[in-house]
Amino acid sequence: MSNDSNLDPSSGTLESPRSSSAYKYLLYAGLFMLLGISFLIYLGRERQSFAGRQIPDLDLKPLLNATEAPTELISKADYVLLHFWGTWCGPCVQEYPDIIKLQRKYAQDSRVAILSVSCGARSPEATEELEFDTKIFVQGLGGELPVYCDPAMYSRIQVANVIGRDGFAYPTSLLLDKQRKIVDAWIGSTGPGELDLAIEKALKLRPLATAR
Numbered sequence: 001m002s003n004d005s006n007l008d009p010s011s012g013t014l015e016s017p018r019s020s021s022a023y024k025y026l027l028y029a030g031l032f033m034l035l036g037i038s039f040l041i042y043l044g045r046e047r048q049s050f051a052g053r054q055i056p057d058l059d060l061k062p063l064l065n066a067t068e069a070p071t072e073l074i075s076k077a078d079y080v081l082l083h084f085w086g087t088w089c090g091p092c093v094q095e096y097p098d099i100i101k102l103q104r105k106y107a108q109d110s111r112v113a114i115l116s117v118s119c120g121a122r123s124p125e126a127t128e129e130l131e132f133d134t135k136i137f138v139q140g141l142g143g144e145l146p147v148y149c150d151p152a153m154y155s156r157i158q159v160a161n162v163i164g165r166d167g168f169a170y171p172t173s174l175l176l177d178k179q180r181k182i183v184d185a186w187i188g189s190t191g192p193g194e195l196d197l198a199i200e201k202a203l204k205l206r207p208l209a210t211a212r
Contacts (some may be wrong), residue, residue: 042090050185054083055176058125059154063118063127064134066146070115077113079202081195084156085171087137088121091189092171096141103145111206112199116147117155119170124167127151163187175202 017143033085060070062097074080083091083099099116118134126147128192134147150156156168175184184198 011182031037033095041050050163050182053182055174055180055182056158056163058082058150058158059152060115060117060148062146062152063131063149064138064147066142069144070148073113073115074180075178076110078111078206079183079199080113080115080180081178082115082117082159082174082177083171084117084150084159084168085172086119087122087133089170093137095171095189096137096193098190098192099139100138100143100145102199103143105196106199108175111203116145117150118147118158119150123151123153125151145150175199177202 025193058070058074058145062069075187081102085096086101087093098113099210103114103116105115118130120130130149138145159169159174163181169187171186171189173186173190173195174182177183177197186195
């Protein structure tokens with residue numbers, strides 16, 4: 001006859017294998033949560049460390065629905081959200097509807113510019129292929145919004161150098177002030193409304209910064 005319980009020598013009591021498995025599951029779940037919290041704390045500190053660093057001049061070109069040069073957008077706005085993404089990148093695809101919402105929200109607000117930069121999966125990038133893929137994707141979301149490209153990867157290399165990274169992660173978003181200094185940064189995808197909250201916070205603090 002089979003026995004579903006084991007004898008625990010230390011206590012002289014019977015221990016169910018099911019109870020042992022449940023305990024291990026809870027232990028692993030707790031460790032996973034702890035690692036996740038530690039990683040989020042690390043990302044928060046990393047983001048804070050970027051603040052105040054200045055991004056050099058960017059070499060971006062109009063790709064889709066864009067008529068204004070990036071330098072003009074940056075010079076006019078108090079804040080620029082510089083967003084690097086790709087149609088081949090899963091987290092980018094999930095996040096991009098939020099970028100479209102931001103572009104629509106601030107389309108008539110001269111204080112904010114949304115600088116969307118579509119990036120290819122391979123280097124060197126084929127501009128015609130990149131434009132086609134970007135157009136299909138953006139139109140599929142109902143957007144007719146300006147998108148730029150970084151054909152020589154110069155801008156991405158500059159950003160990677162400034163934030164101290166060997167490679168480049170997608171998506172990457174930087175909130176810059178008028179002097180191209182980093183106000184906030186996100187390496188990887190963001191939560192719903194997270195970028196908008198950061199922009200609104202910066203706009204509220206802007207009068208204080210101007211007064212100084």
